[in-house]
Amino acid sequence: MGVYTQSIKKGLEPDENLNFLEWADKYLYLPRESTKEYGKYRSGRTPMVKEVLLELSPSSPTEEVVVQKPTQLAGTTIGIIFLLASADMSPGPSLCVQPTGTLAESFSKKKITPTLNTTIKNSGRLKGKIKDRKIKDSGNTILEKIFPGGSWRFAGSNSGAVYRSESVRYMMLDDFDGIERSIGADGDPGELSDRRTGTFKNRKIYKNSTPLLKDMSNIEDAYKLSSQGRFEVPCPHCKELQYLEFGGKETEFGIKFERNDDSEVIKAQYQCIHCKKMIDEYQKEWMLPRGVYVHKYPKRKVRGFKYNALYTPVGWVNDWIKIVEIFLAAKNSAEKLQTFANTIMAETFEQRGSRPAWKTLSSRAEPYKITTVPSGGLLVTSGTDVHDNRLDIVVRAWGRGEENWLVYWTRIFGDVTKQEVWDQHDNILAMEFKHESGVGLRIASAAVDSGDNTHIVYNYCRRRRPVVMAIYGSQKKNQPILGRPAKKDVDYMGSTIKNGVQLWPVGTDSAKSIIYQRFNLIEPGLGYYHFPVGIDDEYYQQITAEKLVTTYNKKGFPVKAWQNVRGNRQNHALDAEVYCYAAAIRAGIATMQWDALELNYAAKGRGQEPVVAMRKQRKVRSRGIR
Secondary structure, X not given: OOHHHHHXXXXXXXXXXXXXXXXXXXXXXXXXXXXXXXXXXXHHHOHHHHHHHHHHOOOOOOXXXXXXXXXXXXXXXXXXXXXXXXXXXXXXXXXXXXXXXXHHXXXXXXXXXXXXXXXXXXXXXXXOOOOOOOOOOOOOOOOEEEEOOEEEEEEEOOOOHHHHOOOOOEEEEEOHHHOOOOOHHHOXXXXXXXXXXXXXXXXXXXXXXXXXXXXXXXXXXXXXOOOOEEEEEEOOOOOOEEOOOOEOOOOOXXXXXXXXXXXXXXXXXXXXXXXXXXXXXXXXXXXXHHOEEEEOOOOOOOEEEEOOHHHOOOXXXXXXXXXXXXHHHHOOOHHHHHHHHHHHOOOOEOOOOOOOOHHHHHHOOEOOOOOEEOOOOOEXXXXXEEEOOEEEEEEEEEOHHHOEEEEEEEEEEOOOOOHHHHHHHHHHHXXXXXXXXXXXXXXXXXXXXXOOOHXXXXXXXXXXXXXXXXXXXXXXXXXXXXXXXXXXXXXXXXXXXOOOOEEEEEEXXXXXXXXXHHHOOOOXXXXXXXXXXXXXXXXXXXXXXXXXXXXXXXXXXXXXXXEEOXXXXXXXXXXXXXXXXXXXXXXXXXXXXXXXXXXXXXXXXXXXOOOOOOOOOOOOOOXXXX
């Protein structure tokens, strides 16, 4: 048979009906520059990928696949197979989303293109389908490659526009935890990806990532909603399945190691959780091929997969001794321990010390009534968080050393452009809070947030100065809790109007740090926060809604920032607490004559005149006693 006849016959043959796992084992070649084991791909080296690739294949009815993984262990390779195999056998419009545009370009240039070229060179697959971008009229660029029946597009997640473009059949969210939890006004990236692929009945969504922070992890959230499969391997001794975990000194399972006289790790084994026998690392070569995913919720449509670096193939860098060395170097550093938990164990990390438990604060409630002030509280201030449909208000009484007592928390619901809402706010300003001495205390200093409905707040505060001040939360780092005010009222000539409204900057980051430190205090005294009985759980949940977390900027430097860990739920009581604290500072709590106040309250409670003359405060005259 001639070459021409053979070519015609081959062209008439039907395409192979391969799943993505079979396609990869038969045709994929990995480039030297991007992997340790370059050359012909062998899924048997990393068996944890097999079920994942089967679920991503067109023959599977599964639409969404989630992989929570360590770094440098097959997650990105799965994505590359997903894109190449679909383009070869079941083409369609595809979108690969990276955290930033720069990373998207790098992924295309350093991962996709070398793998594509190596595969074409060695197996011939995809040859002629995806043309080199250097060829004239190829229609291809670094960020977009077009081929018969479909395309690849690579984009950064830092623009909501990528989610509002045309629909796609295949979507890959790579490094999912690096993607912002909210894409501006467009919402959650997971929901946006769902909408973007919604027009295709045979769609596939692949989400993979190394997890980062507890309560802030996109991949952990997605995994929790999935079938929650964990890759379990049999013990070579008892043959029982188990998920490999690092364990610890006190556990009867996990990694156990020995050190020499120089504290160098010389041996690392794994203790079986069932038979308690020790497993040597070389035995992973028997264990891994026999591993299976055990799904906690097998009936869920979203398929979730999880494994860690303890499953690293024998001969790769992260052997068990290396993992122990990484742990020992990290155990005394929170930041290094986070890296170990994330990149090695594929677990989220909870940064401790910055966020108290709301139930702990609730359990501290003391037997004084709302709107009453215990004896230590001598000055009352308030903070108001303003929104389009309500006001959130906190009122506290302050004493020596900034010890303080919550005396009132409420929400006024309604359109804040309407006068009746602000009339109710006036009623709170006019309230008397009964002190233990019998004296009625009124709010001496009130801070009202002007971030929303700015001019309405300005008008309100202007007519109620000096007791009420307009504030705004400053986003700058290391700012004083209360800065110098700026005069905002000017006439038509641009001159400042006397007695006009002033805008006070509040260092919200600084205030939250101090407040959270004080929430964690054990004993009453300096800075301690007291709470009365009768405050509902929502208040406590809101004041503990944020956490100070360490993230990394584009240059790789650590950056600390406060983030809401309640997702889209409210944290307004915490903001109101910040403003209440700022109002107390403006009222002069740092220089307040507490002894004189206390003596005068006692005298007033007995029906006598004040016994001590009060010096005039620098910041604001207290409306104190009525």
